[in-house]
Amino acid sequence: MESSQLQSSWRDPNGFVFRQNGVIYRQINKSYAADYRLFLSSGLYNELTEHGLLISHESAKVAPVTPDSSYQVIKPEQIPFISYPYEWCFSQLKSAALTTLKIEQSALKHGLTLKDASAYNIQFFRGRPILIDTLSFEQYHEDQPWTAYRQFCQHFLGPLALMSYRDVRLGKLLQVFIDGLPLDLAHKLLPVRAYARLSFLLHIKLHAKAQEKYSGRKQLLHHRQKYSRLARFGLVDNLCSAIDSLKWRPPKTTWGNYYAEHNYSAVAMRAKKNLVEDFIKRVKPHSVWDLGANTGEFSRLASAAGIHTIGFDNDPAAVERAYLTAVADKDINFLPLVLDLFNPSPGLGWAHQERDSLIKRGPADLVLALALVHHLAIGNNLSFNSIASFLAMLGRWLIIEFVPKTDSQIMKMLLFRKDIFSDYNLANFEQDFRFFFTIEARSVIPDSGRILYLMRNKNI
Amino acid sequence: MLIIITLLLLFSFAVMPAEAYLDPGTGSYIFQIAAAFLLSGLLLWKQFWRKAINLLGRLFKIK
Numbered sequence: 319m320e321s322s323q324l325q326s327s328w329r330d331p332n333g334f335v336f337r338q339n340g341v342i343y344r345q346i347n348k349s350y351a352a353d354y355r356l357f358l359s360s361g362l363y364n365e366l367t368e369h370g371l372l373i374s375h376e377s378a379k380v381a382p383v384t385p386d387s388s389y390q391v392i393k394p395e396q397i398p399f400i401s402y403p404y405e406w407c408f409s410q411l412k413s414a415a416l417t418t419l420k421i422e423q424s425a426l427k428h429g430l431t432l433k434d435a436s437a438y439n440i441q442f443f444r445g446r447p448i449l450i451d452t453l454s455f456e457q458y459h460e461d462q463p464w465t466a467y468r469q470f471c472q473h474f475l476g477p478l479a480l481m482s483y484r485d486v487r488l489g490k491l492l493q494v495f496i497d498g499l500p501l502d503l504a505h506k507l508l509p510v511r512a513y514a515r516l517s518f519l520l521h522i523k524l525h526a527k528a529q530e531k532y533s534g535r536k537q538l539l540h541h542r543q544k545y546s547r548l549a550r551f552g553l554v555d556n557l558c559s560a561i562d563s564l565k566w567r568p569p570k571t572t573w574g575n576y577y578a579e580h581n582y583s584a585v586a587m588r589a590k591k592n593l594v595e596d597f598i599k600r601v602k603p604h605s606v607w608d609l610g611a612n613t614g615e616f617s618r619l620a621s622a623a624g625i626h627t628i629g630f631d632n633d634p635a636a637v638e639r640a641y642l643t644a645v646a647d648k649d650i651n652f653l654p655l656v657l658d659l660f661n662p663s664p665g666l667g668w669a670h671q672e673r674d675s676l677i678k679r680g681p682a683d684l685v686l687a688l689a690l691v692h693h694l695a696i697g698n699n700l701s702f703n704s705i706a707s708f709l710a711m712l713g714r715w716l717i718i719e720f721v722p723k724t725d726s727q728i729m730k731m732l733l734f735r736k737d738i739f740s741d742y743n744l745a746n747f748e749q750d751f752r753f754f755f756t757i758e759a760r761s762v763i764p765d766s767g768r769i770l771y772l773m774r775n776k777n778i
Numbered sequence: 779m780l781i782i783i784t785l786l787l788l789f790s791f792a793v794m795p796a797e798a799y800l801d802p803g804t805g806s807y808i809f810q811i812a813a814a815f816l817l818s819g820l821l822l823w824k825q826f827w828r829k830a831i832n833l834l835g836r837l838f839k840i841k
Binding site for chain 1: 799800802803804805806807808809810811813814815816817818819820821822824
């Protein structure tokens with residue numbers, strides 16, 4: 319049996335994650351044995367898993383990858399899709415930050431602390447943020463400051479403050495700075511009004527100044543000063559209030575209000591939903607990726623049927639609305655994410671392997687590409703061949719909507735530009751997609767002139 | 779602001795080594811001690827007010 323160590327967990331010497339026969343395991347090294355025993359015996363594991371804050375696990379009967387250093391192998395509950403902080407909307411990142419602090423508060427009460435506060439240790443599972451790194455805890459020593467303080471500020475506080483006070487799109491900076499947003503940069507980008515609140519003045523501005531002052535200095539251990547338990551609780555409590563104070567109200571963007579403002583007739587909308595539902599029932603997928611999902615109107619047809627569904631959209635306002643709706647409706651199968659289809663998340667980090675590209679995290683059983691093809695072909699000059707070849711990398715089945723050139727949406731798109739799209743027609747669309755897919759079903763959506771296809775991938 | 783900077787300087791050399799796999803960052807480490815000292819006072823104040831408001835709430839309920 320072949321085991322492969324995942325490159326997302328190489329930093330911590332106390333253990334790592336590996337995959338065997340498609341199942342994720344975690345090896346715990348002997349160096350972590352004492353902390354791990356304390357973590358279990360203190361009752362923290364039980365408390366966190368009961369409250370849905372930490373992924374649960376069971377002892378695994380598989381051979382460790384490195385037997386000499388191994389203490390134990392555990393099998394955590396399997397997460398269907400790993401998402402990254404640069405793909406989360408504002409409320410997702412905020413919720414992940416509050417979850418991290420809640421876990422730290424519980425840990426402190428049990429005599430433990432989080433030794434890291436990486437946003438990558440949080441995943442969205444059954445609709446909620448959850449810590450997936452079981453090895454994140456260590457014994458709490460009252461005289462020690464919080465090792466993860468800087469990481470928390472860089473991964474959560476700085477990005478969220480910028481998204482709230484400056485522009486929500488600045489969350490994408492997390493894709494550039496893989497170990498969190500440098501605080502001097504966060505400080506430069508934050509408006510002065512943010513510092514009216516003591517928390518941001520402290521944790522961002524003065525924190526950044528202190529980093530600058532002591533940059534490169536490691537020699538200053540002169541005398542010891544007790545760092546009290548109250549100080550640690552005070553710090554974490556203040557970070558909680560700071561995160562909690564951050565708000566972002568999604569503006570009315572083109573995509574955020576797409577269904578409210580666009581010209582699908584009620585008949586066409588209902589018919590399209592029925593067709594999509596029928597196709598989904600026919601495929602019986604375990605996973606669905608809805609590309610250009612908007613606020614998740616169609617994603618929810620799949621998630622409501624108990625299918626794990628990801629809705630990708632490039633508009634943070636649309637994703638924010640989709641997430642808040644999913645939370646309000648307790649839709650545990652739907653995860654909306656921010657993703658630019660023209661520049662999808664690449665492989666990032668050391669050797670491009672720490673964070674996987676979108677393609678590497680697939681394929682999905684079924685891909686939805688509804689009201690999308692004209693945006694790709696006409697909005698961005700992509701050929702049908704190029705679109706089909708990309709979609710064929712993402713899923714085993716495809717539900718795709720063809721929008722004819724006579725559609726009012728396309729006419730609007732061509733209003734101020736030359737029509738260079740003489741190849742954009744149904745015959746070419748079918749011909750190019752047939753190269754990668756078999757057309758299993760085709761239905762005209764009444765009252766719209768659009769056509770919905772069910773296609774099966776020829777290669778995966 | 780003056781109080782914060784004074785505190786920061788006061789605690790500038792009050793650091794002990796961390797035995798962590800994650801580099802906490804020298805500046806962050808030192809700064810945290812000063813910030814947390816200040817915030818512990820704030821937490822005490824907050825807890826005092828919470829208790830005071832609860833007490834007042836209960837008193838008014840009784841009446």
